Every structure is written in C-alpha cells, then in structure tokens.
Amino acid sequence: MSRETIPVTVLSGNLGAGKTTVLNNLLNTRTDLDVAVLVNDMGEVNVDAERVAEHSDISEDDEDLIELSNGCICCELRGDLLDALAKLAQAREFDYLIIESTGVAEPLPVAQTLTMGFDQGDLDPTEFYEETGIEVMDYYELDTTVTVVDAHQFWTTFDSKESLMDGDTEKDLGSLLVEQIKFCDVLLLNKCDLVDEETLDEIEEMIEVLQPRAEIIRTEHGTVDPEAIVDTGRFDFEEASQSAGWMQELQEPHESAEEEHGVTSFVFESRRPFHPERFVELLDEFPTNVVRSKGHFWLAGGSEFGLGIDIAGQSIRLEPAGRWIAALPEDEQAQYFEAYPDLEANWHPEYGDRSSRLVLIGTEMNHDELREDLQTATLTDEEMGDDWDTFEDRFPEFDLEPADEQTEATEAQDAEEVGLAD
Numbered sequence: 001m002s003r004e005t006i007p008v009t010v011l012s013g014n015l016g017a018g019k020t021t022v023l024n025n026l027l028n029t030r031t032d033l034d035v036a037v038l039v040n041d042m043g044e045v046n047v048d049a050e051r052v053a054e055h056s057d058i059s060e061d062d063e064d065l066i067e068l069s070n071g072c073i074c075c076e077l078r079g080d081l082l083d084a085l086a087k088l089a090q091a092r093e094f095d096y097l098i099i100e101s102t103g104v105a106e107p108l109p110v111a112q113t114l115t116m117g118f119d120q121g122d123l124d125p126t127e128f129y130e131e132t133g134i135e136v137m138d139y140y141e142l143d144t145t146v147t148v149v150d151a152h153q154f155w156t157t158f159d160s161k162e163s164l165m166d167g168d169t170e171k172d173l174g175s176l177l178v179e180q181i182k183f184c185d186v187l188l189l190n191k192c193d194l195v196d197e198e199t200l201d202e203i204e205e206m207i208e209v210l211q212p213r214a215e216i217i218r219t220e221h222g223t224v225d226p227e228a229i230v231d232t233g234r235f236d237f238e239e240a241s242q243s244a245g246w247m248q249e250l251q252e253p254h255e256s257a258e259e260e261h262g263v264t265s266f267v268f269e270s271r272r273p274f275h276p277e278r279f280v281e282l283l284d285e286f287p288t289n290v291v292r293s294k295g296h297f298w299l300a301g302g303s304e305f306g307l308g309i310d311i312a313g314q315s316i317r318l319e320p321a322g323r324w325i326a327a328l329p330e331d332e333q334a335q336y337f338e339a340y341p342d343l344e345a346n347w348h349p350e351y352g353d354r355s356s357r358l359v360l361i362g363t364e365m366n367h368d369e370l371r372e373d374l375q376t377a378t379l380t381d382e383e384m385g386d387d388w389d390t391f392e393d394r395f396p397e398f399d400l401e402p403a404d405e406q407t408e409a410t411e412a413q414d415a416e417e418v419g420l421a422d
C-alpha cells in the first residue's frame with residue numbers, strides 16, 4: 001500500500017470507556033496494514049502503553065509504539081504530539097497511525113492539531129519545528145475520529161453535568177462526555193454487555209440528538225470490525241471546521257485538563273504488600289471522585305504473582321498481572337537481569353521485584369489523603385513479620401499454571417469482574 005499521506009484514526013472517550021480495549025482488539029485483528037500507535041496517558045506512568053505492549057504484538061521498545069505521558073495531547077502536549085509524529089514519519093514507513101488519547105482529551109483540539117499543525121493561535125513553535133519546518137500535514141491526514149462511550153456509566157457521567165449547572169462555569173466530566181460525543185465520525189457504544197436493551201435504546205436516542213452525523217455501533221469488550229474505524233475516510237475537514245466549536249476553540253487559549261475539568265492524576269508506589277482485608281475495605285469505600293485507577297499491586301499472601309487492577313467508575317476488575325520475576329526459576333531470572341539492566345538497582349534483597357504501582361485519576365482528588373489511605377492499607381512494620389497467610393482474605397482466588405506453562409491467553413481468561421462488597 002502506498003500513499004502520499006498516512007491516514008490517522010483518533011480514539012477518544014471518557015476515562016475507562018474502553019479505548020485501550022478497542023485498540024488492543026484492533027491490533028490483534030489481522031489487517032494488511034502496517035500500523036503505528038501513539039498512546040497518550042495523563043499519569044507520569046503510561047499504563048495504557050504498557051497494556052498495549054502486553055496484549056498485542058507491539059512491544060514498548062518497538063518504534064511502532066510512541067508514548068506521550070504526563071499530560072494531555074489536546075492541551076499541554078499538542079507541540080509534543082506534532083514533534084513525535086513528525087519524527088516517527090521521518091524514522092520509518094508505515095501505512096496507518098492510531099492515536100489513543102487520554103480519557104480527558106477533547107477530540108476537537110486534537111483534530112485541529114493534526115489538521116493545522118502549528119498554525120493554531122496559541123501554540124508556540126517547538127525547537128524541532130523551528131529547525132526543520134516540518135508540518136504534520138506533510139505526512140498525515142486525519143481519516144476517522146472515534147469516540148468510545150461507556151454505556152454502563154453513561155447516565156452517571158452525563159448527569160454529573162447537572163450538579164454544576166448552577167452558575168458554575170467550570171467544565172466537568174459530563175460536559176466533556178458531551179463534547180466527545182458531539183465531535184466524532186464513529187461512536188462506539190461500548191460495554192453493552194452490562195446494560196439492558198431498553199437503557200441502550202434510551203442512550204442511543206440521547207446520542208443521536210447530540211450527534212446526528214456519526215455512525216453509532218454497539219460493542220462489547222471493544223470488539224469492532226476494523227473497517228468501521230480504520231481507513232473509513234469519514235473525517236471531513238471542511239465540515240468539521242465549520243462546526244460551532246472549531247472557531248471558538250481556536251480563539252480561546254487552551255487550558256490544561258486540570259484547569260478545565262479539575263482532573264488530576266498521581267501515582268502510588270509501595271514496596272510493601274497490601275493487607276488483604278484493609279485493601280478490600282478501602283476498595284469497598286473507594287472515593288467516587290477517583291474516576292479511574294489502573295496498575296498492579298502486591299497482596300500479602302500472594303507471593304507468586306502480582307494482580308492487575310482496573311477501576312472504571314463503579315466497576316473493579318482484577319486479573320493476574322504476571323509472575324513476579326523473584327518467583328521465577330533462577331535461569332529465567334538471569335534472562336530478565338540481562339534484558340533489563342535497571343532491574344538490579346530496584347531489587348529488594350528479600351522480596352525482589354514485588355511492589356505495587358497504581359495510577360489514580362480523578363476530579364478534585366485530595367492526593368495526600370488518598371496516599372495516606374493507600375499507605376495505611378499496606379502492612380505495618382509489625383505485620384511484615386507476621387504469617388501473611390493468616391490474614392483474612394476476600395480477594396478472589398486466581399490459579400496460575402506453573403511458570404513455564406503460563407500463557408497470556410490463560411491469564412486473560414482468569415480476569416474477574418468483582419464486586420468486592422458482596
């Protein structure tokens with residue numbers, strides 16, 4: 001396949017709607033396209049990029065996977081986005097680009113950045129651009145904008161708008177959802193497995209009012225025919241640039257996601273395991289303004305493997321996140337030490353690589369308080385010396401096969417949607 005410009009699909013959608021799931025499904029569906037991926041994440045740790053690397057053929061060291069972390073490509077990282085794309089196109093040839101934006105990204109400014117390059121009112125030219133003069137439009141062409149909507153969380157997120165209507169001009173996740181719905185060529189109404197038919201019809205009616213133009217596709221677990229979102233040719237610059245928001249967006253200076261939506265993120269890291277009972281209690285009462293949390297953690301008593309955690313709104317999903325390197329046979333450990341030179345520096349003499357790392361994203365979060373709550377759910381000095389198997393444990397049991405027989409497929413089957421409160 002050869003063309004003058006590389007077509008681009010941009011995936012947007014609220015926090016936890018299923019963008020990474022859609023992307024991974026797409027990458028695992030064979031097409032004749034050589035696809036490159038750019039993943040943007042709010043946190044300083046790009047968990048989404050890690051999950052793409054884990055669940056598809058693309059690895060994190062691969063030049064096909066570009067990560068932009070610690071900010072949002074619709075606001076403070078617009079210049080970085082342009083630089084990264086220009087450098088990527090210069091470095092290698094590929095057929096198609098997919099961009100996964102953060103859950104707080106507005107698709108309209110992302111589309112403007114891709115179609116107008118540095119020619120936007122408030123975007124300062126970067127050093128790279130000053131030196132090379134390369135414009136993103138020399139290489140790329142926006143093909144399809146896709147918004148993934150979480151059907152299960154739809155009304156909760158949508159209604160959160162009403163509480164802020166009383167003269168409060170600050171934008172909230174509800175208005176962000178509306179913006180994401182309004183600006184797209186294809187809308188994937190995802191998580192349909194969690195919602196009854198009647199509710200789905202109601203949601204669709206509302207979406208059609210907000211967005212009469214887009215194709216709406218109902219999906220479960222992000223499964224969609226690639227042809228519906230890749231190389232559709234649906235994005236129309238003329239039409240988009242005449243939309244009410246386009247000019248307004250160009251005239252207003254961009255605020256960061258934090259200023260505009262009150263969204264912040266932070267990373268919690270610990271080299272101590274979580275206490276199974278206290279951590280469950282914390283998750284049962286998890287503050288509702290933590291909209292999204294993802295990462296992996298170490299649970300006292302679970303010395304073999306880490307657990308992946310994925311909280312999106314009210315749903316908590318846990319799955320084995322792979323065996324600790326410290327739990328592998330010595331010859332396999334040696335291979336990891338060779339491949340990852342940094343591993344040794346972070347190796348604990350007794351516990352090896354066992355640790356927890358969670359990214360939390362939310363609105364108006366009190367970082368110190370949350371950090372302290374999480375800290376309190378890890379073992380105390382005294383408990384570190386106790387027999388960890390005697391702690392009460394309400395976490396689901398996961399059986400992993402012996403290390404050498406373990407496959408990604410069996411890990412995926414082991415994922416459990418949990419209601420820990422039950």
Ligand SMILES: Nc1nc2c(ncn2[C@@H]2O[C@H](COP(=O)(O)OP(=O)(O)OP(=O)(O)O)[C@@H](O)[C@H]2O)c(=O)[nH]1
Binds near residue numbers: 021022048194222
């Ligand atoms: N039941 C159900 N769960 C889903 C579906 N799609 C995705 N999920 C789960 O929802 C959670 C969030 O999915 P992601 O793909 O990470 O969502 P995202 O939009 O990339 O999230 P952010 O990058 O944080 O904005 C994960 O635990 C998924 O496994 C679905 O259709 N049904």
